[in-house]
Amino acid sequence: MAATGFRRWIVVITTVSAAILELIDTSIVNVGLTQMAGNLGVTIEDISWVVTAYAIANVIIIPMTGFLQSYFGRKNYYIGSIILFTIASYFCGIADDLWTLVAFRFLQGIGGGALLSTSQGIMYDAFPPNQRAIASAVFGMGIVMGPTLGPTLGGYIIDNYHWSWMFFINVPIGILAVFLCSTFVEKQPNEFGIDRSKIHIDQIGILLLAVGIGSLQYVLERGEADDWFDDRTILYLTITAAISIPLFLWWELKTKNPVMDLRVVKNRNLAVGSILVFIIGYGLFTSILLFPLFAQRIVGYTATKTGNILIPGGAVALIMFPVVGRSMASGVSPRLFAILGYLAFILFCFMMSNLNADAGERDFTWALLVRGAGLAMINAPLINQSISTLKPQELPTGIAFTNMVRQLGGAFGVAITNTYIAQRSAVHRSDLVSNLQPGDPLTTDRLNTLTQSLAARGMNAMDAVSGAYRNLDAIITKQALMISYLDTFRLAGLFFVVTLPLLFLMKNKKMDPAAAKAAADAAH
Secondary structure (H helix, E strand, O other): OOOOHHHHHHHHHHHHHHHHHHHHOOOHHHHHHHHHHHHHOOOHHHHOHHHHHHHHHHHHHHHHHHHHHHHHOHHHHHHHHHHHHHHHHHHHHHOOOHHHHHHHHHHHHHHHHOHHHHHHHHHHHOOOHHHHHHHHHHHHHHHHHHHHHHHHHHHHHHHHOOOOHHHHOHHHHHHHHHHHHHHHOOOOHHHOOOOHHHOOOOHHHHHHHHHHHHHHHHHHHHOOOOOHHHOHHHHHHHHHHHHHHHHHHHHHHHOOOOOOOHHHHHOHHHHHHHHHHHHHHHHHHHHHHHHHHHHHHHHOOOHHHHHHHHHHHHHHHHHHHHHHHHHHHOOOOHHHHHHHHHHHHHHHHHHHOOOOOOOOHHHHHHHHHHHHHHHHHHHHHHHHHHHOOOOHHHHHHHHHHHHHHHHHHHHHHHHHHHHHHHHHHHHHHHHHHHOOOOOOHHHHHHHHHHHHHHHHOOOOHHHHHHHHHHHHHHHHHHHHHHHHHHHHHHHHHHHHHHHHHHHHHOOOOOOOHHHHHHHHHHOO
16 A cells, blocks of 8 residues: 655655665775775775675675565565664774675675665555656666765765765664664565465575676676686686576576576566666666776866766756656656667767866766766666566566666676776777887977976986886876776767667556556565
């Protein structure tokens, strides 16, 4: 039964806040890795485990949320997950060594992974069937705002406070969310008197899922840093994933009570929509990774300024999400919004690919405004279309599957981005160095200018010459890195261009009220 008035909006605030919390924590620590590494006395490569552990736990638990909610009851599972997330956040903040931090970061990811699909289902229940498109749009705000706000909030904390506050801020919000959820979220009829003895636990499916997806996520997160298949761990886990994932697919298709009923992927809309959702995840997480790198390493912005530039684009998304939701509720085709969103993201990628080290705040702001508008128009409509042709009993798996695919898209995006940047940077550096010939007037003039500048600062002649060569090398490295970032934005845009035609393969069906109600009841 839909909530009304005050209760409905308390539920909305609670669930969207929980979803944003989970997604913020996928990106908030990225801007603070250097400070965390220095404080804990470890290398940047080691501290990246803080990101990896959370991502692995997240992607393992998301596809199991349907089963876990059926077993524990949606409200109980939701509150338990928030409690686990909050407690783990506190212990992350007080951790004084790397592996304690990594362990609690993994537990935080286990708790956080439930907050996406479960929040979505609880919030849908707060709206009557004819307003579910609005609910979808409001929830989509959280999905996009989380990764966007992460670097902004993280940058502010790192520039003004200790890194531990990136975790401590979750504690009061988590406590408030538990109180509000306990007080205002109502249990569904099927949550009372659950007979767990009659619920089959697909232990083999859970094991294969955890091993396969966990191994794949590790390879994607750590591959570039560990030199891919030159590292034995990466090699062995790649083999493990290559064996476990096909076995998981085979097992889930043959067993009577699978933890994730993959037969629904035969549905054309879900199959095509999953590919597109994967690309959205890739684009969302890649852009959130690339922009701060470009702004800080090439242009020289602080973490706080970099985060602040993201705010206008996020504000545009906030304004447009309800508009998109109301438009779909009134009969506007979701496909139209998805196409416009796709085109906007393509434009964003090519706007960013034409910038350089002299880019100003206005250049970034305009590009990010386009990105915000694109994400507002593509996220909710595409998910709506992906599950619109599923049967009511298939909706839980469909929703969990799209959430998992989006997270995997983000993981693939980060892996592809890191690898592509490293490869293209090496290529461009080689090209730039090849143009520096002994006796070349331009090279000689540049070296003389650098030498004279260092000598004017009081450096002796010999040190000034060697310092000029070091400075020239740094300039070349920075230039090569900048060009590789531009290449990577073009690559992301190309992925969107290539997959755009898939939008026309989806059946343009609007979910009827009964199916929308079933989606709300089953989106766990």
